[in-house]
Amino acid sequence: MAWPYAMVFATLYDAVFLWAERKGLRAMRKELLSHCTGNVLEIGAGTDLNIGHYDAGLARLVLTEPEPYMAAKLRAAVGRARAPAEVVEAPAESLPFPDATFDTVVSTLVLCTVRSPDVVISEVRRVLKPGGRFLFIEHVRSDNRRLAKWQDRLRGPWSLFAYGCQCNRNTLETIQRGFATQQVSRDRLIGLTPLLRPLVRGQARTA
Numbered sequence: 001m002a003w004p005y006a007m008v009f010a011t012l013y014d015a016v017f018l019w020a021e022r023k024g025l026r027a028m029r030k031e032l033l034s035h036c037t038g039n040v041l042e043i044g045a046g047t048d049l050n051i052g053h054y055d056a057g058l059a060r061l062v063l064t065e066p067e068p069y070m071a072a073k074l075r076a077a078v079g080r081a082r083a084p085a086e087v088v089e090a091p092a093e094s095l096p097f098p099d100a101t102f103d104t105v106v107s108t109l110v111l112c113t114v115r116s117p118d119v120v121i122s123e124v125r126r127v128l129k130p131g132g133r134f135l136f137i138e139h140v141r142s143d144n145r146r147l148a149k150w151q152d153r154l155r156g157p158w159s160l161f162a163y164g165c166q167c168n169r170n171t172l173e174t175i176q177r178g179f180a181t182q183q184v185s186r187d188r189l190i191g192l193t194p195l196l197r198p199l200v201r202g203q204a205r206t207a
């Protein structure tokens with residue numbers, strides 16, 4: 001993404017999310033990340049909103065992020081992680097790790113923004129060990145036809161404003177295409193725009 005937009009986005013990101021974090025997103029992050037075990041990879045890690053929720057007992061925590069300004073914020077925050085953590089600049093479509101490296105892969109609010117969600121899911125499967133877990137919180141296309149129509153109408157302008165975020169993506173279908181076994185609950189993202197309100201969170205396992 002072009003400078004200075006990327007820099008402004010990275011700088012304002014935590015402030016924009018402040019209200020949503022207070023209205024429930026922080027609690028959802030904490031609950032999700034309590035399921036991490038062993039070697040953990042986070043894709044599209046953003047700024048630092050997940051870092052404090054990772055447990056000290058993890059063997060390894062790798063935070064990947066393709067945007068240099070976001071990655072710089074992560075590096076500044078990595079000292080606050082209780083687990084041994086490192087930052088790697090990489091897009092989730094092309095993860096620089098061998099097959100079957102991780103016990104857990106985490107994605108929070110990322111599949112809306114990546115260029116190729118299906119490619120990302122197949123990369124996630126590739127780097128997970130057999131029986132490994134994919135943990136996610138993602139906003140999705142609404143089941144409500146009226147809201148879905150607004151998500152379709154406003155996708156273009158919203159995407160320009162919000163860093164490429166596609167508010168009308170059916171991300172749950174993408175996850176379900178990639179993983180046979182999933183536990184999913186539906187929730188609501190409060191404190192941002194209604195376009196992002198329909199949320200799914202849960203976990204999926206490799207065979």
Ligand SMILES: C[S@@+](CC[C@H](N)C(=O)[O-])C[C@H]1O[C@@H](n2cnc3c(N)ncnc32)[C@H](O)[C@@H]1O
Pocket residue numbers: 043044045046047049065066067070090091092093107108109110113114115
């Ligand atoms: C809405 S932010 C979410 C950040 C963070 N995961 C969170 O929960 O707050 C979307 C993130 O996805 C990252 N991103 C964009 N394209 C990506 C890609 N191809 N692969 C991985 N991450 C990407 C962005 O740089 C940004 O950090």
